[in-house]
Amino acid sequence: MDAPLPELPDPSSWPDVPTIYDVAKACGVAPSTVSRAFSRPGRVKAETAERIRETAAAMGYQANPLARALPTGRSSLLALVVADVTNPFFFDIIRGAEQAATSAGYTLLVADVHESAEAERTAVDRTISLVEGLALATTRMSNSSIRVAAKQRPTVVLNRVLPDVPSLVTDNAGGIEQAVEHLVALGHRTITYLAGPEASWADGMRWRALLKAAEQQTDTVRVRRLGPFSPTQAGGFTAAESYTTSAGSAVIAYNDLMAIGFMRGLARRGVEVPRDVSVVGFDNIFGSDLCSPQLTTVGSPLRHLGTMAVELLLTAIRSRSTDTGPAAAPPARPSLLPTQLIVRASTAPAA
Amino acid sequence: MDAPLPELPDPSSWPDVPTIYDVAKACGVAPSTVSRAFSRPGRVKAETAERIRETAAAMGYQANPLARALPTGRSSLLALVVADVTNPFFFDIIRGAEQAATSAGYTLLVADVHESAEAERTAVDRTISLVEGLALATTRMSNSSIRVAAKQRPTVVLNRVLPDVPSLVTDNAGGIEQAVEHLVALGHRTITYLAGPEASWADGMRWRALLKAAEQQTDTVRVRRLGPFSPTQAGGFTAAESYTTSAGSAVIAYNDLMAIGFMRGLARRGVEVPRDVSVVGFDNIFGSDLCSPQLTTVGSPLRHLGTMAVELLLTAIRSRSTDTGPAAAPPARPSLLPTQLIVRASTAPAA
DNA sequence: ATGAAAGCGCTAACAG
DNA sequence: CTGTTAGCGCTTTCAT
Numbered sequence: 193m194d195a196p197l198p199e200l201p202d203p204s205s206w207p208d209v210p211t212i213y214d215v216a217k218a219c220g221v222a223p224s225t226v227s228r229a230f231s232r233p234g235r236v237k238a239e240t241a242e243r244i245r246e247t248a249a250a251m252g253y254q255a256n257p258l259a260r261a262l263p264t265g266r267s268s269l270l271a272l273v274v275a276d277v278t279n280p281f282f283f284d285i286i287r288g289a290e291q292a293a294t295s296a297g298y299t300l301l302v303a304d305v306h307e308s309a310e311a312e313r314t315a316v317d318r319t320i321s322l323v324e325g326l327a328l329a330t331t332r333m334s335n336s337s338i339r340v341a342a343k344q345r346p347t348v349v350l351n352r353v354l355p356d357v358p359s360l361v362t363d364n365a366g367g368i369e370q371a372v373e374h375l376v377a378l379g380h381r382t383i384t385y386l387a388g389p390e391a392s393w394a395d396g397m398r399w400r401a402l403l404k405a406a407e408q409q410t411d412t413v414r415v416r417r418l419g420p421f422s423p424t425q426a427g428g429f430t431a432a433e434s435y436t437t438s439a440g441s442a443v444i445a446y447n448d449l450m451a452i453g454f455m456r457g458l459a460r461r462g463v464e465v466p467r468d469v470s471v472v473g474f475d476n477i478f479g480s481d482l483c484s485p486q487l488t489t490v491g492s493p494l495r496h497l498g499t500m501a502v503e504l505l506l507t508a509i510r511s512r513s514t515d516t517g518p519a520a521a522p523p524a525r526p527s528l529l530p531t532q533l534i535v536r537a538s539t540a541p542a543a
Numbered sequence: 544m545d546a547p548l549p550e551l552p553d554p555s556s557w558p559d560v561p562t563i564y565d566v567a568k569a570c571g572v573a574p575s576t577v578s579r580a581f582s583r584p585g586r587v588k589a590e591t592a593e594r595i596r597e598t599a600a601a602m603g604y605q606a607n608p609l610a611r612a613l614p615t616g617r618s619s620l621l622a623l624v625v626a627d628v629t630n631p632f633f634f635d636i637i638r639g640a641e642q643a644a645t646s647a648g649y650t651l652l653v654a655d656v657h658e659s660a661e662a663e664r665t666a667v668d669r670t671i672s673l674v675e676g677l678a679l680a681t682t683r684m685s686n687s688s689i690r691v692a693a694k695q696r697p698t699v700v701l702n703r704v705l706p707d708v709p710s711l712v713t714d715n716a717g718g719i720e721q722a723v724e725h726l727v728a729l730g731h732r733t734i735t736y737l738a739g740p741e742a743s744w745a746d747g748m749r750w751r752a753l754l755k756a757a758e759q760q761t762d763t764v765r766v767r768r769l770g771p772f773s774p775t776q777a778g779g780f781t782a783a784e785s786y787t788t789s790a791g792s793a794v795i796a797y798n799d800l801m802a803i804g805f806m807r808g809l810a811r812r813g814v815e816v817p818r819d820v821s822v823v824g825f826d827n828i829f830g831s832d833l834c835s836p837q838l839t840t841v842g843s844p845l846r847h848l849g850t851m852a853v854e855l856l857l858t859a860i861r862s863r864s865t866d867t868g869p870a871a872a873p874p875a876r877p878s879l880l881p882t883q884l885i886v887r888a889s890t891a892p893a894a
Numbered sequence: 895a896t897g898a899a900a901g902c903g904c905t906a907a908c909a910g
Numbered sequence: 911c912t913g914t915t916a917g918c919g920c921t922t923t924c925a926t
Contacts, residue, residue, distance in 0.1 A: 223921095255920075263901070278637065322673055575914080610905090613920095614904060
């Protein structure tokens with residue numbers, strides 16, 4: 193939404209930094225030559241170029257990236273939109289994306305939209321024209337909004353599948369299978385799933401995967417479901433209150449935060465992990481090795497998601513400038529990234 | 544530094560989104576009228592404005608924020624530069640800044656510069672012309688680089704004092720005093736300080752404050768110093784190896800991460816917290832209540848730092864457009880924000 | 895190898 | 911109230 197902008201009585205808003213014209217005048221050359229001296233070094237006499245760069249440096253000239261981006265579309269900027277920077281889930285995604293961007297000479301801008309679809313839309317609207325590519329991590333925007341964005345800049349979505357937009361998702365089913373195998377190997381026969389938010393796509397995937405895993409070995413494993421709960425420590429704590437140990441000795445939580453809260457809730461009730469119940473989390477976020485007992489968890493390929501998102505964007509960006517149009521679009525198939533089970537101290541053989 | 548840009552064979556880089564001219568033509572009005580319909584609703588006939596906005600919406604027109612920012616300087620964007628988004632220290636700073644920015648109608652862009660001064664410089668160079676204000680959280684840039692930035696956009700630095708640039712810092716001395724009082728009240732008489740990186744400004748402040756606090760009560764408290772250590776869990780773990788309980792029963796760590804690592808190191812050696820030694824952290828980061836025992840810590844006004852940084856920026860931005868120039872600069876005095884001691888389970892009365 | 899000129903998309907003075 | 915004009919700072923043809 194375009195809120196009416198305030199009046200701006202003083203047009204000379206920012207103090208003057210030297211422009212390309214200032215440098216040109218100081219060097220006695222045309223502005224275009226200065227421009228070339230920076231961006232097309234080959235096309236200007238070496239000696240002149242050198243002189244220009246020196247005086248430019250002396251004057252403290254810095255090309256205005258905004259003005260440069262307007263005609264060219266090149267800002268060397270990438271945006272990563274996350275629902276909540278302080279959710280450790282995003283840590284490694286950010287780290288991975290950051291690193292991939294940096295090593296390709298790009299700067300990654302992270303926009304935190306505090307779980308608000310509206311904030312997300314305005315963040316995207318405000319930044320999309322500034323960046324060369326856009327990665328949406330667990331976006332809340334509508335499919336159509338995403339498509340609109342994808343039409344303007346190379347876009348990739350994480351942890352969501354969308355027919356027309358390249359997407360990267362965690363292999364939830366595979367992860368659940370790993371967890372089930374682990375618990376079964378430990379002798380557990382009933383597994384309780386602590387459900388996350390109903391609206392969550394990942395929650396659905398994980399629960400269905402668990403059901404399927406159970407079907408495949410009908411005689412050995414039974415599953416039940418508790419929830420939904422908020423995907424937070426508080427949610428897990430609540431879950432612990434309604435948990436009855438009689439119904440089984442193994443739990444898989446929707447995510448690590450819930451698992452940690454759940455263990456804390458159990459502790460308060462005098463139930464001991466892993467002696468009385470084994471707990472498996474999901475994602476392997478920062479903090480899952482801080483809690484006690486340290487959490488056994490299905491590690492999501494978080495970092496990989498981040499790097500790969502950026503690499504997809506870079507590929508798309510490069511193909512835009514070299515290829516013959518939108519033909520060379522990246523694969524629209526969602527890529528499934530594998531999980532890895534991290535066994536720590538919250539799981540143990542069934543009594 | 545300006546790396547030579549690659550050639551760009553295809554000038555029509557991005558697919559066409561409707562421009563203001565398209566809307567103008569479709570409505571049979573001048574482009575300036577369309578512009579006004581959006582940014583100066585009062586100055587165009589209500590009926591015309593309505594019609595324009597409708598067709599614009601129908602065409603999917605979105606003003607290009609980049610093109611708008613070039614002549615006006617208004618992008619509704621603020622940048623927050625942090626050394627490492629995944630360091631929980633920055634969580635509440637980001638949250639606070641985010642929230643203040645959002646409620647003022649701005650979008651906050653977070654740039655993670657992974658502890659690299661060079662990456663920080665290029666991030667600042669690339670974004671400064673796009674944003675209306677810049678907050679540097681624990682920057683590694685040189686004072687002169689900071690000043691250069693501050694000359695171009697309202698700038699505020701966090702946790703660093705710089706004569707000419709507005710700055711916000713945690714009241715380290717006050718925090719240390721609170722910790723000392725707490726430990727003394729519990730009967731501890733010797734306090735060991737686990738030092739952080741020598742280059743850290745905050746580390747110096749904290750250690751000196753501790754020395755001073757000890758001087759003020761010469762007969763009751765003695766302090767000693769161990770370190771420097773890396774300000775991480777690993778650093779704390781290392782510290783635990785060289786720690787001798789004989790030398791006292793109370794420890795104040797440079798920060799929470801170190802404190803947590805330290806406790807973990809002690810545990811491995813069979814030393815129990817808080818029975819054998821009381822540990823106080825600093826900052827109250829996310830995770831300080833996840834570890835066990837939960838950490839007693841000096842809570843830094845993290846969130847407050849974030850909101851205040853943004854508020855300072857907004858004030859400066861507003862005064863730029865209304866006032867008579869750089870006279871109405873914000874106070875150059877660094878503002879000291881108070882800490883709050885959070886007593887949890889890692890401290891107990893001296894044996 | 896360099897200069898001149900046109901324009902990226904939008905806004906803001908200046909006329910009417 | 912609305913159209914016309916002139917840029918914001920930079921890049922990129924097109925000339926020379």
